[in-house]
Amino acid sequence: MHIAIAGNIGAGKTTLTQLLAKHYKWDRLEEAVDNNPYLFDFYKDMSRWSFNLQVFFLNSRFEQLLEIRRSGRNVIQDRTIYEDAYIFAPNLHAMGLMTTRDFENYFRLFQNMDSSIVAPDLMIYLRASTENLVSQIAERGRDYETSISIDYLKRLNERYEAWISTYDKGKLLIVDVDDNRFHKSAEDLGTIINAIDGEVHGLFPTESNGKAGKPALVRKKK
8 A cells, every 4th residue: 555645845745654564564765855965056046956856856766756666664754756747857957957958858757657657545635824834844844944934835735736736647645734733733643544444445435537636625523
């Protein structure tokens, strides 16, 4: 079983990955942040290092997917290869921080990879307002994230919503992070776990809408 967690910077992907891996006793695959040799340079000079950064992330995510297939283990994955290709790289290109030549080269590489990978059994999308993202980024205090602008987060949020609205590669669960505080509330985390069990085991199947079905939406119980 392969569950992947998608969401903007600061949405809580790593935290939820850790919590779910602990609950289900599954392996977790975290985003290659600490060992990414381009990340600090990228936030200092985005236009110079954008292509290098995105290729590194793309390759590391592809390697993770190959490992998932080889191992046959149950895995919770922090961020997906689709986010690299459909959100971060296009956003950098649109902002003039990645040249058209580099972006087209990058996207051809992704398309070649996409033809040989298998989508997650369940995609969990963490939806969060820009205000919440800013708050959570400040709370975790990573030095290299201090230069991230609100406009950059807004642009990413818009792309996330556009991408997730057309996602059709498998089952989809949307978690409203503004209402569900899973990182602080055991009850809220339980709500997510119950929804995952329903999606994975078919206890509460979503209404059919093509290949993936309509996404389930998780909010805090009122």
